[in-house]
Amino acid sequence: MANMVTLTIDGKPVTVPAGTLVIDAAKQAGIDIPAFCYYEGFSVQAACRMCLVEVEKMPKLQPSCALPAAEGMVVHTETPKVVEARKSTIEFLLTNHPLDCPVCDKGGECELQDMTFRYGLGESQFLEIKHHADEKQWSPLVFYDPARCILCYRCIRVCDEGLGVAALGLSYRGVSAEIIPNKGDHLECDECGWCIDVCPVGALTSGTYRYKSRPWEMNYVPAICTHCSNGCKTTLSVRNGEIIRSNNRDRSGINGEFLCVKGRFGFDFVHNEERLQSPLIRKDGKLEPVSWSEALKFVVSRVRETIERNGKFAVIGSTRTTNEENFYLQKFARQGLRTNNIDHHRSGDVITLVDALAGRTDALATVGDLYTCDAALVLGADLAQQHPLLAYQLRANWRHHRSPVFVVTPGPVREDQYAARSLRAEAGGEVERLEELREELKARQNLVVLYGASVKGEAVRRLVAFGDSLGIPVKYVCLVDYVNSRGAVDMGLLPHLGPGYKPVEIPGMHLDAMMAAPDLDVIWVAGANPLEGGREFASKNAFVIVHELFLTETAQRADVVLPSMSLYEKNGTVTNVCGEVQRTKAGPKVMGTKSDLDILGLLAAQLGFDIGIPSQEKVLDEIRRTVRGYNVPLPVLATGGAAQAAVLNGNVPVDAQPEQVRPSGDTLFTSGTLGKYSKRLAQLMEAPGRLFQP
Amino acid sequence: MTLLAPPHPLEKRVLLRRFPEPRTEPVWIDEYLRTDGYEAIRKALAMEPEQIVDEVKKSALRGRGGAGFPTGMKWSFVDRKSPKPKYVVVNADEGEPGTCKDRILMGYDPHRLIEGVLIGGRAIGANRGWIYIRGEYREYIDILDRAIAEAYERGFLGSNVLGTGWEFHLSTHTGAGSYECGEETALLESLEGKRGNPRLKPPFPATSGAFQCPTIVNNVETFCAVPDIILNGGEWYAALGTPKNGGTRLVCLSGHIERPGVYEVPLGMNLLTILNEIGGGVWKGRKLKAVIPGGSSSPVLKAEECDIPADYDSLAKAGSMLGSGATVVLDETTDMAKVLARLMKFYAHESCGWCIPCREGTTWLKKITARLEEGIGSERDIDTIDRISQSMLGRTFCPLGDAAAMPAMAIARKFREEILEKLSRADAFAPVEGAQPLVVL
Amino acid sequence: MTFSPELEARFAKMIASYPPGRQKGALIPMLLYAQDEVGAVTDEVIEEVSRRLNVSRVEVEEVLGYYTMLTREPRGKYHLQICTNISCLLTGGEELFQHACRKLGIGNREKTPDGQFSLEEVECLGACSWAPAMQVNYDFHYHMTPEKLDQLIDSLRKLQ
Structure with missing residues (x-):
């Protein structure tokens, strides 16, 4: 167990591992410190200044998102001084905000609205002309309205740190500062739309959801994405039998709020006009619509x-x-x-793996294991393309725990960006190169091996034998392609x-x-x-x-x-x-x-x-x-x-x-x-x- | 033309000791060597690094860039035993309005800076340094590039400095137009090829600075003071100034003053003495209205507040700061609303936009003060200026927010009556010849 | 694209001055020096610099929008930068700027139709003791007056 420290937050004693940020320690004690730029799991920005708190013996208010908890620290999160500071921060934010809530997609689920409400900001002394910049369309799916943007940099971080795509940046400065896409006037990226989801305001909006619905008009249905095999939970926003959008903002499920472009936007096939809505029977060589009873009888x-x-x-x-x-x-x-x-x-050799591992317990990895394992080995798969959630998990594991990833693939993959070793091998020949990694893998506490369809039959058995020879616990994932392939x-x-x-x-x-x-x-x-x-x-x-x-x-x-x-x-x-x-x-x-x-x-x-x-x-x-x-x-x-x-x-x-x-x-x-x-x-x-x- | 002022009898020239007369040419290496040049680094190379730091500590030298942090202490924070490379970075991003001293040192005595950097590098065990110079100073970049080449040629820089086996490399690095890059962590970001957004502290640069390695960042003038400290001892230097405020400093006199220029005075010299004796008093025989004592970010002092010693601690006590040594004189005719508006326009322009209170606060202040300058507004606006400033003070990510809020608050408070009077004048709305229409953006 | 031999030599030295793998440090100096030679940070410059330093286009655009000296559009052959910050303001910098507008018939950040002159109101140039000050490209001019500005512009016109 790490060194623990005990601090007092709003009179409650809280014990957390040393180094825990005060904002997280407060959460543990059930105290919600508001923040825009702070986003769990991503780098600290300390830019929005909403999370300022009063700490005894410190003259200035401190950003709790950047302040590590220390033994004996006494923190007050809602003193008049703190509340006044937050009010003024909101007031600052609203000076150049268009306040177009009635037509904003985010209305009703906007963090800026909620915070304005929470701190009861009914009036402002801002009498000047607002700074304005026009809305831009970056892709069929992503729109950016700089006027609404509060510059919390969440979008930049999920794209860069979370996905390794780094398609978003920050340009200009002062009140003109705004988010920019990677290709000048448009985006070329994974189009996953996570930037839209994490946006606390209506600055980034989705091409598919814009001006379609109010959040309170929809029912929220917990579904599993029907596309790839990763099994991301997606919450479908459904109105009158129609899916209006898909996201997972409540972070339920194995994927938290992660979704790729297919999960977040690829649901539109459901309402494609080519959907068959009546049984067809071939009559005189042609398929003709018939009733269900006729078709079943036939x-x-x-x-x-x-x-x-x-x-x-x-x-x-x-x-x-x-x-x-x-x-x-x-x-x-x-x-x-x-x-x-x-x-x-069949898109992966599950059968051989199940046979090779027969009788073992704990030999098959879960999605969660990919985030906690001490090392991972990817064979013959372009993970970021084919298994986006698994790729995300491995990257997060590397970001947060520095757990190395080893890659043996026929061509370049995104994991190369941070992989401890990247080897190239012809499809089917991946297992032959494992000996080169033996020493590095042996030195780890444990390992998760993920292999694609090119590793099958005897290669799977050799892979398991190699894993056994490392002398460390090894878990496996046989990569398959679709939601219920497994x-x-x-x-x-x-x-x-x-x-x-x-x-x-x-x-x-x-x-x-x-x-x-x-x-x-x-x-x-x-x-x-x-x-x-x-x-x-x-x-x-x-x-x-x-x-x-x-x-x-x-x-x-x-x-x-x-x-x-x-x-x-x-x-x-x-x-x-x-x-x-x-x-x-x-x-x-x-x-x-x-x-x-x-x-x-x-x-x-x-x-x-x-x-x-x-x-x-x-x-x-x-x-x-x-x-x-x-x-x-x-x-x-x-x-x-x-x-x-x-x-x-x-x-x-x-x-x-x-x-x-x-x-x-x-x-x-x-x-x-x-x-x-x-x-x-x-x-x-x-x-x-x-x-x-x- | 020369930018060097003829020495005044009340000056104490240490940094400027090679300039008993104004001249146009820089001191190149031969002349530098003839006048004790590179003696200090020879001496420092024979000392233990700890001794160098101790000597600088004893000198009570404080950062001349604006913050006034004790230099020796800053250097002592670097862990010399760290396996990482250590770096020296010179902050030559002179940009605080009113400040024009670093260019004198770089433009006329470039080897002094190089020698100071070498000593700093030796003290922390660095092998590389950069001089980060604002982009507009191409003239001085060229001078320093030539001086650096000379120093390489003579073995003061390179892979074997003066045959001691110690390696030290130095280059210039140009900025490209950003006041914020004068803030040391923003400067480091810029050095790494990024926007000049400040970094979260801690870690401080001494632990994780340039390229995430231990780094000292000091102002040009600070490094330039070091060779004489090593040559003559820290105590000698400290004795030139007042307790805890060692040595001499450059003061940049500008604005409504008879003899504007860059002068060198001991710390603690009375501000009025500097203005009236060295500067020759307020220009055109007018009366003094106010003084900005340490660059535009320092709160303005009214005429009656100026009879104080000009050192870090005394000015802090008076509610202002010594800052970068830029002393701007405002005569009785000065329109304080205009001064305020111009300064706020500056800060709004230079705010990097990273944090909310600075980004929005500076812009709001700019808009209000632009109105007040035109005579449009009410007493409530002056209260709002105060309230905005209070909301920024101590709450922004980096000191730029404070730098805008402090002068705003000081002017709005100390010259409230004057601004109100302007607002009440009927002709405030009359068009001024040649003035552009009021556009608030 | 390639630059002049002098600039290539400068770039080579510049890039070598940053720690291995951290060549991005050279980004801002390279853009500025390239701009001086090419006239603006053109698409080709962006592409070339990002290729040499192994940075993405968005990393280049982040700094392009931030640093005021960098420009995507070519400025005039003579870029007049007039300081109107505090010390210059007190000594006539604003009048000087207005005078320049009238004289050249252009406003802030505009260019004369012949492309010879562009004008910019700039922040403190660090020439406060010799105010009002201005720069023509990288050359400083101190103690300016409207008359001296007229002479300066006239002499620059004659140079053409």
Whole structure:
């Protein structure tokens, strides 16, 4: 334990580790010292002077954000002198502030408004003409109004320190000082919009939310971002069934308030006009809209007929559907359709890792571990592009704890900026270079290893062997691509493994085999797009059933298209890249769609499959009871927490089929098929971006 | 022309001892060596670094840039044993309105500065120094560049200073127009290629200064005083001034004075003696209204407050400060509202904008005082000036806020009646010939 | 882009004077000296300097907006900088500035149409004891009067 000091704040004794800032010590004692520029986790600016406090034996008021707590210090946070100082600071701020609160997006959730209210500043003696500078648009997503800006520098810091992008700066001086973007008159950056979120006033506003809504008109729905596998919690602001914005200002969830461009802005696909809102049936070669009952009846008759004649089924599941849906889907396939021909798009070799680590505890890292580990090793992944939250965590760990990061990648990555060592290796050859890092890694207390899709099969086993040889605790993350890629594996959307990595008696066809099989009768695609890029099913005559949001390449080949819901529209759980299970709740509504669980449930009932009640709670209950490692505590999920599934308690004695692992190659600005329907992502000048760029 | 003033009998020339007569050429190295030049560094090289610091402590030399911090103490804060490189930085960003002394030292006796820096470098165990000169002083940058080249040529600078094996390098570094960079931490930021925003203290530069290494930052005049302190001893130097206010200092007389110029006087000389004897009194036979005793940031003294010794402590007692030694004389005809407005325009222009009270406070003061200068306003405005100043004092990030608030408050309080009288005059609204329309931005 | 051999030599020496890896120290001097040669901090100058010092464009723009001597727009061939701060104010600096405005027919921070003269009201030039003072580019002129200013401008015009 660090040296502790005890100080008195407003008469309360507070004991904190030496070096703790007084503003943080006060927070610990339940005392809120107001501040604009102070932002937990980022460098101290001491610029706004709102957090000034009176400290006994110090003649001047002290900025509590820059003052380390000392033994015996006596602090007063709300004396008349302090209050007077804060009032004058607010008065100063308001002299050149436009006070356009009635039309400001921030109205109602503005820290300047709140502070003005708190200190009761009703009048000012400012009689002069206000300084003004015009608003600027920096990107489709970011607008800057210098007149409203109070220069707290939060935006500059989250961008530079938090993300390593450093796209924002400060120029001019005095009252003319303002924030500037990195490309003269515009931004070229990650477009994550964090600068907008942290802005305490309405200086930085979002191109998507501007003048759309007042904060009190919306409902706030805790959801999990549907894009990459990191599993960021995002709070959807929903009004009349429509998502108006997405952020996570309450810092709930594993990501705090971190979100990337996809999480913060990439929700617009939900309301894309191309969303399917009615089932389609192929009639005379053309897909025609029909009612749900007609479509389901059509599916039931074809499926029943195929079962009766012992026809061949193949089922392709999704990496974006919930665990409950995936579990129900494999049950529907195995017990209902009586086939093990079930698979999904695998983007990382999870199976080999689970087998290699079988029987261990504490060998899989959580997102939180990335911030607390003593060192991290990244193999074959452009983390900042593909796994922004994980990249953020590692950077924060380095910033706050100086924990080194080692990188072995085929090309330059952003982690090179601060990595202790950056090695370049051809994709697939990363593990070969590990010996060069042995001495440095051995010297650490512990290590987290993150590996991308190029490390698979035997390479994973060699990697684990290398980790074992270091003699320090090592945890692993097998990087996968989509929100529930990991859950799809855990739930047994696999031809040879059922839920919880339980081998099946007679393995079915894997994805490649299904694509190549000439004799399938029914191909059932529940939320995937295997025909992307012009691929075809070898079974030309197969009856194709597709659950989809859009008329994708696969949906266009379908005989029946059932319009399904996106993750944002339903309740359920998903499992992130680190195996952490989180709950997501339904926010917006899109008329005419159904969740995959509802679709399968309705069909199961009509087909007479006895595979359980298709309610999310019931299925989750079954998962918790029957799937290895998934007995996760409900209260954790219910309160918005993340519970890591313990999937390591047994070997996985099957061929992991590493050749089935194919990375999607998504960047920060792409998101597989779904991403194509986000106009916002597509219109960014940075899109589509490329991996392994300097 | 020469900027050197003919010596006055009441002057005590130590820093200016090489100038018994005004001249136009700088003292280049041969002449410098003929007049004890670089003797002090030879002596210092034979001393222990601690001894050098002790000698400077004994001299009671205080920073001549404005803050008046004891120089020896500042140097003693540097941990010589630190494994990091140590640096010497000369603050030659002379910008405090009324101040024009450093240019005299750099422009006429450049080797004195180089020698002072060498001694400072030796005292803290540094191997490199920079002279940060304001960009407008290109003339002096060129002189110093030449002097530095001379010193390298003769072995006073370089990888083996005077054959002792000690390495010391020195270069000039130009600013580019910013008063704030005269603040030592802002200067260090600027030296590192950034905006001149001040840094949070602690850590002080002695611990983490230039490029995050232990650094001493001193004014040109401060370094220039060091060679004679080493040559003649700290006690000798201290005895030239008053207790705790050692030595001599340069005083820059400007404004409404008969003989403006830069003179060298012992610390503690009566302010009126300086004005009336050395400066020849108020110009045009007029009466004295007020004096700004230490640069524009020092609170103005009314004529009747000026009969005091001019040293750090006495001026502080009188509610003002010795500052940078810039003494600006205001005669009885001076429009104090105009003086106030001009100073506030300056501070608003030079505020870096980093902290709220300074950024907004200086601008507000500028706007109000610009109105008052035009005769537009009321008594309440004068109260507001006082209130704004109070809200800035001691609450800004760096001393620039205080530097604006102190003179604002002093003028508004001491010349309230005069400003009120101006506001009450009917012709205050009459257009002044040639005046530009009032634009408040 | 390259600069004159003299300036290149200065830059080489300048960059070497900062600690290894901290060459950004040379940013402000380089911009100012480059501006003196090129006439302004042009896009090419920004690009060149940021490349040589390995700094981003935003780091350059941060200082460009901050330091008053740096300019993106070329100033006149003769940039007249007249101090109106306290000591100069007391001795006629403001009148001098107004006179310059009238004489040149331009205002503060403006340039004559022929590009020969530009005018700027500046803060203290550190020439207080020889006030009122002004600078033409880097050359100081002391004890100025409207008459001396007329002569100065006329003689500069003749130089063309």
